[in-house]
Amino acid sequence: MYSLKLTSAVAALALAASGAMAQDVVRIGSEGAYAPYNFINDATGELDGYERDLGDALCERAGLTCEWVINDWDTIIPNLVAGNYDAIMAGMSITEARMEVISFTENYLLPEPTAYIGLAGASEDLIEGGVVAAQTGTIQAAHVAETGADLLEFPTPDETIAALRNEEADLVIADKAFLVPYVTDSNGELEFVGSDLGLGGGIGVGIRQSDDELRAIFDAAIAEMKADGSLNALITEWFGEDGALYE
Incomplete structure (x- = not known):
C-alpha cells in the first residue's frame, strides 16, 4: 500500500x-x-x-x-x-x-524500431543465416529465435556490441535508439543492416x-x-x- x-x-x-x-x-x-x-x-x-x-x-x-x-x-x-x-x-x-x-x-x-547492425559491408543474408547477438530476455532475442539465425545471448547490451566487434557474432539486434550512437561514433566500422522491425x-x-x-x-x-x-x-x-x- x-x-x-x-x-x-x-x-x-x-x-x-x-x-x-x-x-x-x-x-x-x-x-x-x-x-x-x-x-x-x-x-x-x-x-x-x-x-x-x-x-x-x-x-x-x-x-x-x-x-x-x-x-x-x-x-x-x-x-x-x-x-x-x-x-x-x-x-x-x-x-x-x-x-x-x-x-x-x-x-x-x-513501439520503437528494432534494427540490426554489423561490421561494414555485412550482408543482409546474415539476418536469417548468421550468428546474431542479443540481450537475454528481450523481444529481440525472442525474434531471432524464430528465424533461421543462430542466437547468441548476453546479459548486457554492451556485451552484444563487444561480441560483434570481436567477430564472435555477425550482427547485433536491439532497439534502434540504443544502436544509433554506436553506429554514429564508429567512424564507419559499424552500419545498419536490412530494414527496421516493429516489435512489441x-x-x-x-x-x-x-x-x-x-x-x-x-x-x-x-x-x-x-x-x-x-x-x-x-x-x-x-x-x-x-x-x-x-x-
Whole structure:
C-alpha cells in the first residue's frame, strides 16, 4: 500500500481506487545500461535517461515518494515479483509472455524500431543465416529465435556490441535508439543492416499483478502527460525528432 499526496485527476483516480495507503516509498527498478532509455551518468554516478526523467515526473504528479533501484536485466522481473521493488521502468516492452507474470500500465513509449547492425559491408543474408547477438530476455532475442539465425545471448547490451566487434557474432539486434550512437561514433566500422522491425506493444511500467492501485495511479499520471504534451516533449528531448510521438 502507498501513502500519497495526490492532486488533480491523478488524485481522483487513485483515491477512488483505494482509500488509505500505508507504504512510505515506492521503489522503481531499472537497469541503468540501455541509453537513452536508462543509463548511469558518468559525471554524477546517478541513473539518468528518458525513464529517469519520466519516472520522476510521474511520481511528482502523483505525490509519490519514489526511489530508484538498479538491478540486472536478467533478474529484473523476478525481483519485482519478490517484492524487492514496486515497479519496473527499464525499456521493457509490453508482451503477452511478460503479462503472464506481471502487469503493465498503458505504454509511455510507442513501439520503437528494432534494427540490426554489423561490421561494414555485412550482408543482409546474415539476418536469417548468421550468428546474431542479443540481450537475454528481450523481444529481440525472442525474434531471432524464430528465424533461421543462430542466437547468441548476453546479459548486457554492451556485451552484444563487444561480441560483434570481436567477430564472435555477425550482427547485433536491439532497439534502434540504443544502436544509433554506436553506429554514429564508429567512424564507419559499424552500419545498419536490412530494414527496421516493429516489435512489441510499446514500453510500459511493470507492476505486480496484485498491485492494481499503484498501476491505476501510474496510468492516470501517464494519461495526464500524454494529454498535456509533456510526454511528447520528453520523447523528443531523449529520442530526437525521429521519436514516435503520441497524437
